[in-house]
Amino acid sequence: MKFLVVDDSATMRRIVVNSLQRIGFTDTVEAGDGQEALARFDSSVQFVITDWNMPNMSGTDFTRALRARPDGANVPVLMVTARSVKEDILTAMEAGVNNYIVKPFTPQVLKEKIDALLPAAAA
Amino acid sequence: MSHLTLDDAATLLLQIEAGDIDDLGRLRDSLMTLVFENHVPITAQPHVARATRLLGTLVDGSATEPEAVFSDISRTLEAAVAAADAAAMAAPAVHAKSKAPAKRTPRNTPTRSVVIDDIPFDAAPVAAPLSASVSAPVAAPVAVPVAAPAAAPVTPPAAAMGVTPIMYDPAIDELPSDTDLDLLGDFITESVECLVGAEAALLALEADPSHEEAINTVFRAFHTVKGTSAFLGLQRIAAFAHEAESLLSRVRDKQINYTRACAELSLASSDMLKALLDAVKEAAADTGRLNIPGGYAELLHALATYDPAHEPKDLARVLNAPRNEENARSSESTIRVRTDRLDRLIDMVGELVIAQTMISGDEELDRTRQHELVRKVTHAGKIVRELQDLSMSMRMIELRPTFQKLARVVRDTAVKAGKEVAFTVTGDDVEIDRQLADLLGDPLVHMVRNAVDHGVEGPQERIAAGKARTGSVKLQAYHASGNVVVELVDDGRGLHREKIVAKAIEKGLIESDKGMSDSEVFNLIFAPGFSTAERVTDISGRGVGMDVVRRNLELIRGRIDISSAPGKGTTFAIRLPLTLAVTDGMLIRVGEERFVVPTTNIHMSFRPEPSMLSTIVGRGEVVLLRGELMPIARLHDLFDVPNAVQSPLEGLLMIVGDAEKRTALLVDELLGQQQVVAKTLGEQLGKVPGVSGGAILGDGRVGLILDVSETVALAQGHGTSPGRHAMDRARSAAAA
Numbered sequence: 001m002k003f004l005v006v007d008d009s010a011t012m013r014r015i016v017v018n019s020l021q022r023i024g025f026t027d028t029v030e031a032g033d034g035q036e037a038l039a040r041f042d043s044s045v046q047f048v049i050t051d052w053n054m055p056n057m058s059g060t061d062f063t064r065a066l067r068a069r070p071d072g073a074n075v076p077v078l079m080v081t082a083r084s085v086k087e088d089i090l091t092a093m094e095a096g097v098n099n100y101i102v103k104p105f106t107p108q109v110l111k112e113k114i115d116a117l118l119p120a121a122a123a
Numbered sequence: 124m125s126h127l128t129l130d131d132a133a134t135l136l137l138q139i140e141a142g143d144i145d146d147l148g149r150l151r152d153s154l155m156t157l158v159f160e161n162h163v164p165i166t167a168q169p170h171v172a173r174a175t176r177l178l179g180t181l182v183d184g185s186a187t188e189p190e191a192v193f194s195d196i197s198r199t200l201e202a203a204v205a206a207a208d209a210a211a212m213a214a215p216a217v218h219a220k221s222k223a224p225a226k227r228t229p230r231n232t233p234t235r236s237v238v239i240d241d242i243p244f245d246a247a248p249v250a251a252p253l254s255a256s257v258s259a260p261v262a263a264p265v266a267v268p269v270a271a272p273a274a275a276p277v278t279p280p281a282a283a284m285g286v287t288p289i290m291y292d293p294a295i296d297e298l299p300s301d302t303d304l305d306l307l308g309d310f311i312t313e314s315v316e317c318l319v320g321a322e323a324a325l326l327a328l329e330a331d332p333s334h335e336e337a338i339n340t341v342f343r344a345f346h347t348v349k350g351t352s353a354f355l356g357l358q359r360i361a362a363f364a365h366e367a368e369s370l371l372s373r374v375r376d377k378q379i380n381y382t383r384a385c386a387e388l389s390l391a392s393s394d395m396l397k398a399l400l401d402a403v404k405e406a407a408a409d410t411g412r413l414n415i416p417g418g419y420a421e422l423l424h425a426l427a428t429y430d431p432a433h434e435p436k437d438l439a440r441v442l443n444a445p446r447n448e449e450n451a452r453s454s455e456s457t458i459r460v461r462t463d464r465l466d467r468l469i470d471m472v473g474e475l476v477i478a479q480t481m482i483s484g485d486e487e488l489d490r491t492r493q494h495e496l497v498r499k500v501t502h503a504g505k506i507v508r509e510l511q512d513l514s515m516s517m518r519m520i521e522l523r524p525t526f527q528k529l530a531r532v533v534r535d536t537a538v539k540a541g542k543e544v545a546f547t548v549t550g551d552d553v554e555i556d557r558q559l560a561d562l563l564g565d566p567l568v569h570m571v572r573n574a575v576d577h578g579v580e581g582p583q584e585r586i587a588a589g590k591a592r593t594g595s596v597k598l599q600a601y602h603a604s605g606n607v608v609v610e611l612v613d614d615g616r617g618l619h620r621e622k623i624v625a626k627a628i629e630k631g632l633i634e635s636d637k638g639m640s641d642s643e644v645f646n647l648i649f650a651p652g653f654s655t656a657e658r659v660t661d662i663s664g665r666g667v668g669m670d671v672v673r674r675n676l677e678l679i680r681g682r683i684d685i686s687s688a689p690g691k692g693t694t695f696a697i698r699l700p701l702t703l704a705v706t707d708g709m710l711i712r713v714g715e716e717r718f719v720v721p722t723t724n725i726h727m728s729f730r731p732e733p734s735m736l737s738t739i740v741g742r743g744e745v746v747l748l749r750g751e752l753m754p755i756a757r758l759h760d761l762f763d764v765p766n767a768v769q770s771p772l773e774g775l776l777m778i779v780g781d782a783e784k785r786t787a788l789l790v791d792e793l794l795g796q797q798q799v800v801a802k803t804l805g806e807q808l809g810k811v812p813g814v815s816g817g818a819i820l821g822d823g824r825v826g827l828i829l830d831v832s833e834t835v836a837l838a839q840g841h842g843t844s845p846g847r848h849a850m851d852r853a854r855s856a857a858a859a
Contacts, residue, residue: 008343009317011310011351018306053343067169074165082350086155087179093172099161104353116161 002027006037006050006062007080016049016080022107023114034062043071047114052081052092060095067096076117080105127153129163129171129207133200141193144182151178163203164210170203298403298411299356307407310351311400317344318393318400323527325389326534330545332381341389342371348396359415360399366426367392379431388426390531395422462557465517472507472514473800477819479507484820511800519554519701522600522609525564526551529571533596536575543582543593544575550600555607559699562679563609566672570611570695571596573669578615578693588690590614606707606723609697618645618687626653640751645685649673677832680706682723698723706818706828710794711777713758714767716850717826718790719799719818724831726778726785728793731771746776746787753778756838757789761813763847767791779831786835799826811845811853813837825854 003020005028007013013030020028029045031037034057037050048066050059057065059079066072079092079100089100101113132154139146154175157163163171177196180186298307321344324337331337349364370388373379398416406413482488483504488497526548533546555563579585579594586592597612624636627647636644647653651670676683680700687693700707700723708719735747736755744755755776759767768774768791776787799818815830827850837844845853 009313009347009351011306011313012347012354014306014309015351015354053339053346055340055343076165082346086159087176090158090172090176090179093158094169094176096165096169098165098168099159103350 001025001046002029002044004029004031004037004041004045004048004050006031006034006048006054006059008032008051008054012051012080016110019105019107019110020049023111025114033057034059034065037062038065041066041069041072041075045075047117048075048077050077050079050097052079052083060092060097063092063096076114078113078117127157129157129167129200129204132157132174133197133204136197136200141181141189147178148182151175151182154178164207166210167203167206170199170206174199174203297413298406302355302407302411304407307355307403310355311404314348314351314400315397317347318397319524319527320344322390322393322531325386325393326530328381329386329534335375338371338375338381342368342375345371345392345396357403359413359419360396360403363392363399363419363423363426364396366423367396370426370429379429382431385429385431388422388429391422392426395419469514469518472511475507476511476800479504480819515556515701516554518557520557520560521551522553522555522560523551525560525567526598526600528564529567529598532568532571533575536572537579540576541581542575542579544579544596545593546596546598548598551598553600553602553607555699555701559679559701562675563681563697563699566675566697567598567609567611569669569672571598574611574613574615574693574695578613578617580616584616588616603698607699607701609699611695611697612692613694614692617689617691617693618648618685619689620644623647638752641687642685643751645687648685649683680721680723706799707796708799708818708828709777709796710820710826711790712792712794713762713790714764716759716762716764716767717794717820717824718758719826719828720777720779720788720831721828722796724779726780728775728777728790730774731776733772736771744771746771748778748787751785753785753787754838755787755789756834758834759789761834761837761844762850763844780835786838788834799828811849812843813845814850814853817853827853 003025005013005016005020007016007030010032013032017028017030020026029040031040033054034050037048038057041048048063050062052059054062063077063079066075066077076099077097079089079097080103081089081092081100082103083089084102089097092100098117099113101110132150135150139150154171158168158171158175161168174196177186177192177199181189181192181196186192321341324334324340324344327337328334328341345364345368349361349368352360352364367389370385370392374381374385379385395416395418399419402414402416483500488500491497530546530548533544536542537544574596575594579596580588580590582592585594595612595614598609599612600607600609602608620636620641623644624633624639624647627633627644627650628635630650630653632647632650632653633639649669649672653669673683676697676699682698684696684698685693686696700721706719707722709722709725711718711720729748731746731748736744737747738744739752742754745752746755747753755771758764759769768789771787771789774789774791775793777790777793778785778787780786799820811827813830813834814827815833816828817825818828820826
């Protein structure tokens with residue numbers, strides 16, 4: 001399964017990619033902001049993990065644009081964030097984000113979040 | 124086990140009154156669970172999220188037009204149901220598939236339903252019509268929201284979602300034992316970059332406190348540092364960045380204004396984070412024990428308790444807590460290739476260029492009739508030159524980070540000196556060799572401090588002089604004939620000729636200013652031990668400084684010129700080569716010897732008229748050019764070259780020399796300008812006075828690169844001229 005990891009911090013991208021490897025997902029592409037992510041995304045990407053606050057194009061704007069694309073309407077989007085107020089998260093979900101994970105997280109928590117989203121993606 | 128489906132929710136809504144807060148709240152909680160546990164198809168989720176949020180505004184009373192919001196919710200839920208139905212149609216096989224991993228039954232229940240037995244849903248009156256009106260194509264389990272104990276506390280959503288608040292333990296002062304050093308290195312590099320950007324944004328914010336992009340940049344910097352440091356287990360940094368971020372988010376959300384105190388705190392926070400990063404770097408290289416910078420606890424407390432209504436009285440004390448000034452000296456580090464490797468690459472390319480020059484300059488090649496060979500050599504030469512350009516460009520970085528640090532210096536100096544200064548920068552996108560940028564940093568800091576502390580007048584003095592209250596300090600960089608020029612322009616009081624002369628006489632630097640041009644007088648400020656500050660401040664007037672500035676600039680083959688008008692201001696112009704690895708040189712001939720003179724050092728060349736030449740007792744041969752008297756230095760004498768032109772009237776005079784004393788070098792002729800790859804002469808040889816290196820010329824012979832300031836010093840009788848022997852050794856060392 002191919003993951004697209006979007007974060008303006010290269011260190012964070014590396015942390016996410018390392019975590020994914022630890023739980024058995026080795027196929028990843030990376031992008032440094034929303035615009036780059038839109039360019040990198042194609043139908044081979046099966047899961048998107050994105051940061052929220054990024055320069056140029058934020059995680060929510062990126063997801064909204066992704067959802068408007070035929071190939072991006074059904075891909076699960078998990079948002080990495082430091083916010084845990086659910087009203088905040090709802091605004092991200094309105095943009096098309098499916099779930100969120102609070103920094104810092106362990107690879108195990110990441111795995112749970114991914115697993116929880118896969119049945120929804122199959123629908 | 125009972126389930127609420129999307130269809131159920133839509134139907135339920137029809138039966139709830141817009142004003143029935145309790146029922147709306149319960150519906151909101153159910154939808155919350157539905158959406159957060161991902162029991163809705165992806166295409167339906169945004170609608171459900173929207174409906175949930177809107178329900179929230181009805182529940183907490185923040186909706187201004189409840190009726191309109193209510194019908195909006197209802198339309199949104201309908202859209203959600205439609206999207207879910209479409210998804211179900213598009214993937215009819217889904218249910219069997221999603222049931223397959225049976226171990227997690229509740230989560231994998233068919234689309235659009237959610238287990239709600241843990242959600243108290245006291246909606247008995249609507250239960251009956253609900254089950255009748257369910258018409259979903261899915262055989263959804265009928266929701267039976269009955270008999271939940273009415274008094275049961277509503278499960279807090281956060282707890283239901285397993286959200287844990289972020290906890291920091293500021294007592295941990297050691298790097299985690301499993302630290303990935305590689306990752307840590309990336310983290311530090313990136314964080315420093317973020318903070319340098321944040322600092323520039325903070326200064327922009329001070330000029331325009333409503334600059335939203337600047338606020339976001341700073342917020343993001345603190346946010347990124349917080350997020351990554353938390354992952355790396357760096358609790359001290361995460362805790363601090365968290366508070367700094369919180370302050371900025373209050374500014375961003377317009378809860379507080381960006382006041383002076385707020386600015387001071389933010390800048391201090393940026394400094395503290397840099398100091399912490401340095402501490403991490405040290406800890407990683409050493410014992411793993413974090414040496415927490417002084418003032419950490421105080422600043423953390425000041426951030427956490429910041430209240431614009433009660434600005435902390437002891438803020439100044441907190442901000443002045445001992446901090447390591449070195450921390451402010453972060454440098455551009457976007458080059459992620461290890462620089463020693465890069466340098467090695469550039470060296471190798473330099474060697475290649477020389478080897479290629481020797482091939483293409485070989486006399487055999489001139490004589491050969493093998494045109495194909497000549498063509499191939501030319502082609503290879505072209506590629507080598509492109510490779511050289513490319514390798515040079517790899518070292519080039521923008522001046523922006525160097526200049527950004529100065530904005531901070533201006534600000535801090537102005538605050539301390541009680542000046543009001545507007546600092547503007549242009550041309551910070553001009554690129555320069557990384558090594559030069561590093562070496563340029565310190566002299567610029569010193570010059571900028573001087574400009575603010577001594578150049579610009581205080582507000583009262585400015586007003587009295589009929590000037591704008593706020594002084595201006597401009598830093599501008601641009602390209603000029605293959606060099607980079609960095610100009611520092613202030614509109615302050617200008618250099619005071621009489622004051623400088625008096626000081627120079629007092630210090631014994633000169634006996635009188637008779638015959639000295641303004642420019643010569645101004646250049647006295649670069650003399651060692653010179654300082655005209657009327658009072659010694661802790662900012663700049665320590666009497667050391669400008670001489671160090673000039674020496675540092677000379678080390679990087681830079682030249683500095685001053686122009687100044689009393690009452691109008693002063694301009695310092697620094698002229699630098701683009702890079703140290705390649706020298707733009709003028710090839711000159713003296714007898715049979717050829718030298719390369721860096722073009723940055725050359726003011727002009729001319730053949731003198733007899734009337735311009737004279738000999739003055741005590742000063743020797745001189746030439747008078749436009750009122751300026753300059754000593755003549757005979758290169759053939761200094762370097763013991765036979766068969767050279769003896770009379771300046773038959774040769775050329777080349778005016779060289781930095782600031783203090785210009786000198787006319789006697790040369791036979793100019794052979795043309797060219798780029799040469801500078802080679803140092805090797806350690807074992809030691810230093811040859813007056814020569815900075817060698818370069819292989821087109822014909823494979825070695826031309827020595829003149830070190831102009833040393834040559835001038837030699838001409839003035841300082842040091843011993845190298846004999847023929849030393850020159851020969853230098854040549855063979857350069858060719859080796």
